[in-house]
Amino acid sequence: MGVMSELWKGLRVTGRIGLRSLVGRGIVTTEYPKEFRTKPQRFHGRHVLNRYPDGMEKCIGCELCAGACPAQCIYVRGADNAPDDPNSPGERFGYVYEINMLRCIFCALCVEACPTEAITMTHLFEMSVTSREEAIYTKEELLMRPDGTVPHPRPDDPYADLSELEVADGWVRATAPSGSAAYEGVKMWQDTAGPASWDPEPDQETRDA
Amino acid sequence: MTDQLRVITRRMVEHPADSHTLARYEATGGYRQARRALDMGRDELVELVKESGLLGRGGAAFPAGLKWSFLAPARPAYLVVNADESEPGTFKDRQLLERDPHQLVEGMIIAAVANEVHHAFVYVRGEYPKPARRLQRAVDEAYTAGYLGEGIFGSDYDLEVTVHLGAGAYICGEETALINSLEGRRGEPRLKPPYFPAAKGLYMMPTIVNNVETVSNLPHILEMGPEAYKALGHEADTGSFLFSVSGHVNRPGNYELPHGLTWRELIYDVAGGIRDGNELKTWIPGGASAPWFVPSDHLDLPITKDATAKAGSMLGSGAVVVMDDTTCVVRAAERIVRFFAHESCGQCTPCREGTTWLEMILRRIESGAGREVDVDLLLEVGGNISVGLAWPPRMTTICPLGPSAVSPIISITKYFKDEVLAHIHGNGCPLRGAQR
């Protein structure tokens, strides 16, 4: 009887896992959202626009991120900095900066393209929204506050883990295809007022050890 | 001691008090040759100068007669006398202008007649106010005497002469930059081709540009005849030659000499040897643009155009700059390169950017912040201005100013590499303190 034997096969798996959970070994389920899995160091979460330690915006509105974006989800417009009250060093700053998170594929090509390390990614991945408009993150939501903290979409949510925004994917630069092995072990980014202190990419020997 | 010649310097030596006046000039046979020239045609004069083998004295040593024969047929043609003597180490024209200006005026009349020119210009270096004043006075005297202006010497030949004072740019000694400057434009060399002065020079008309010394020789060629003039010199280098010897010698100055002496004779006999009993370290045989000579290789070389060229340098305008063993060669090279970087017109990229870069590197080496790679870097940057660092240079620039700045680089890395490396390893000049 083919049906019975197949049914037996299936129940055997269920039974085995049920038994194992009774014993308490090898449980794979975590009770998200009360509990978080530790995400890999290079996890690509939502973006953040960084500032320099003096409070200046790093973004210069060059649109290279928008140009690199394969999903065309970034919209940037540049404008002249007021000479006496500049937003960023130099002549130009990002006047409009929007990312459509519904389109974003979190590939981090924008991070690679950025000449000033203005845009980096964090570990925050919970970005559920109730309308399409909300999914378009504006500069207000993306830009780090002058005190170095990053706006969280739902800071009051009891399950929100604000520390996710403090972890940045500082690995992208050192492992970029255009990178060079010579930079292993070298800190390739400037110190920022950002949330995380980024360690340099370990060299091959350390990694293999 | 070698005897000096007295051809173009005779009058100023024999009559130091008033050699620059018309009265003295005429009393010593002046303006006779100009009158003679008026009776000769263009062809005869050009042929005469060709026979004399007169070489241009501005630095390139191009045969003057040949230059004249290239003059395009369009008229009006112009004669421009290049008195923008700015090559570091050169001071011969200054003496000719100051002490014997009528000799130049007479030469100009001859050159003008030979090239059917009715308006001649003298472009005097801006920093030469006294020579310019003397020359202007001589020109005024000549006008008053009827030797210039309408119907010179009573003939039907008109000749206007304008003395123009430059504004202090070395590059205006380059003939096309000089022409630009004379026209009121920026003193930037023109492209050759198509703007060869003999075809499209001043105001786009055929123009002869000759050096002061070249023109000053003309009355003497007419007077003594081409053969006698030729005999003054040494083989291909005809006539006498003014050497401006400067630097660490006991008797610096202008010396009128034939070619063919050895450098040893010039430096030790004529110029009285090295000051304070120091040792000769190196010398520049022909102005700041020329690669340097060193005693070990070149002291017994004959001073001729060909022998100098064969040894990888040039006689140029005859400026011999002598340096003794207290000289820091890096500093000397840096000073020369700084001069060229400062005097670059800024028109073409390799010269504008390259000379400044060379200057920066040399300054860094001299200050002790040099790196070992800088020696190669100097040569490679130099090689991007003067391809292959060859002599004569294969230029990537419009005019030879850029490659001129490479000459000292070639010289110090060739003959004094240890001293350069000592700067790099020892945080600065090993001779510091020994210098004066």
Next chain:
Amino acid sequence: MSDHVTVTIDGRKLEVPAGELLIEAAQEHGTYIPRFCWHPRMKPVGMCRMCLVELETPRGPAIVTACTTPVSDGMVVHTRNETVQRMQEGVLEFLLINHPLDCPVCDRGGECPLQDHVMAYGPGESRFVEEKRHFEKPIPISELVLLDRERCILCARCTRFSEEISGDPLIEFTDRGNGVHIATFPDLPFSSYFSGNTVQICPVGALTATAYRFRARPWDLEAVESTCMHCTAGDRINLQASHNEVVRILGVDVEPTNQGWLSDRCRFGFQYVGSPDRLTVPLIRDAEQGHTEVTWSEALDLAATRIGEVLAGSGGQSVAVLGGARLTNEDAYALSKFARVVLGTNHVDAQMDDGLDPQFLAATVDRALISDLDSAKAILVWGPDLKEEHPTLYLRVRRAAQELGAALVVVHPRRTGLDDRATHKLTYRPGEGADLLTELVAGSGRASQARQALAEGPVVGLVGRTGYGEDPRLAEAVAAFVRTLPDARILPLARRANIYGALDMGLAPTLLPGRVSVGGEGARSIAEAWGGLAEHPGLDTRGILEAAAAGDIEVLFLVGADPLRDVPDGALARRALERVPFVVAIDQFLTDSSRLADVVFCADGFAEKEGTVTNLEGRVQKVNRIVPGPGQTRPDWSILDDLARRLGVELGFGSAEAISKEIADVAPAYRGVTWDRLDWEERDGIVVPDGGEAPLRFVPADTPGTRAGGDLVLHLARVMYDDGVTVRHSPSLAGLAPGAAVHLHPDDAARLGLASAETARVVTEQGEATLPIRLDDTLHRGVVYVPFNQPGMPPLGPGPAVTVTPA
């Protein structure tokens, strides 16, 4: 092939035209030699040294710049051997040592020749460890152009352009050596009408335009080729938009028209397209509330009802149409057909009483091409100051006189932009042109030398109205004289946008589409195609306005027309518009005139619609669409189509392209002109009639009218920047108008007791104004010059009689 020589480039034997520059010859055969300073439209200078190549000579290999070396027979050239590659790397390394590398914020980043060359030919890394050269950046050198001297690679393209091409050398190199930089003269900005070209030809981002600065990056631009509709030369342009907004216009190098150059008005005048003041919905005027927004149906119904009443009552004679020069040919044809068939009127005029006889403009015999200027031995310009009104022609005439050796005779009441290149310049008092022409014809008096200069052909005569005080018939008389000269051709000049296309589509009282005169040969077949034509004699703009002021016009259509500002006699236009009971405007803005309209339809404009335009030589070219119109705007033909339907006539317009096919069928001179040809085979345009017949051949006759002039005559003429609607709504240009002023010759000013006065009262038959005085000794004595339509200036009228008294 004696005019060809054989050269060997990188081992390939090539036959190239003798005398061509090596860089061009190589490029034509697929070998690109990198360059920065060389520009095909300017003389080579060999400054950047990027194009160095190696030549094999009997004396060994020689290094030359390919941009200054003409090819010669047997030449052997290496463009990519080791020496050349090293030199190229060297030059690029040199150029980069002082280049700031701020590419991410540089407008050129992404389309930068320096970037591209470094990628293709440059060294991998720089070995320069010293401090770069620094300058203050950026500095505005004019209202339109910013200069960043750090980025500059000193190629001299901009300085050469100003000297060789545009003739206003206001930027130059200063300092020397490593300190060389571009500068303007103290207290003298780079206020050239052509400054935008320097931005386009700059090989780096050293010169940037305020209008485009930081507005977009090259990779988010969409581009389409189109034709400029500012002046009537039909300049070929590249229209570029980012995110549905026009952000930039670049000149396209085509031989027949603009050769790559554009005036700043062409280049920066696009900004009005995206102006927030654009009309986005139809409006109806209410006696109390002014204009209120309504739906299309409401507006169309109201217009149809009122027009229907008038047509049923007094017929087409009491309906008139003004405007149409800003339309494409397709829209103009639609308007022409609408007026003739639906409204039944011949009171149609696209000129604003400021031009010439429409038949002369549309169909003169011996009409010249712009390119004829290149081969001309002599050029006569008796018309407007080309620099102010026909910038493209100005550049072309300038080049002919400066580079190609043409004799140039300029006749104008005051100085013009071409004076410094003119062989002969004659000034005269408006109204006395006939006397000067008599002298010129006879070669007597002060015109004798000028007459001699015109003795050798081919001669090209550019004729037009020097100013609005001038009798339009004088231009025809001048044209008649030009026709007597050897191998002569004529370009009759009018300045308004697509005026030649509008006239060719019959937007004139005496013309029907395709260069057919009303009642003349060919009119019958148009009548058959259209099912009837209006019969009564048509009035021109002046006639229409006079009739309207007298109460004889009951419905007035204004189609992209602003007679209050554009008609020289603005006071007459106001009286007319205030008297007409029902005014319909189709416009992009609420202008002074459309403010008086009872119904205002919002229309698509330039860059928002596809179509064709015709330039002053009769060249038909395509205009293209790159952005959608704002709000509810519609193309003009579609508005007219709907209106006609409500009036009970089916015009049958389905699309602009369908109209273009109807034009090709109906309009004789436009036979065979299709969008396909213009889009693909003939992008430089088709000069009509192209194989099609041209029934009308207008022969200019010497019947110069005269106008009375008193002690002083008024010279009212256009300048490039005025208070017109497109300039006013383009922020970059809006501030550039020189301002209202009265220009007097110092002698006249002294005679009138105004030598030291600041302002004067200027009174003409048609109006009066108090204006600041400018003394101008280039004026002919007895001439009072007032620039037309300046901000804040009341309408003065064309004069010509004028009195100037102390204010």
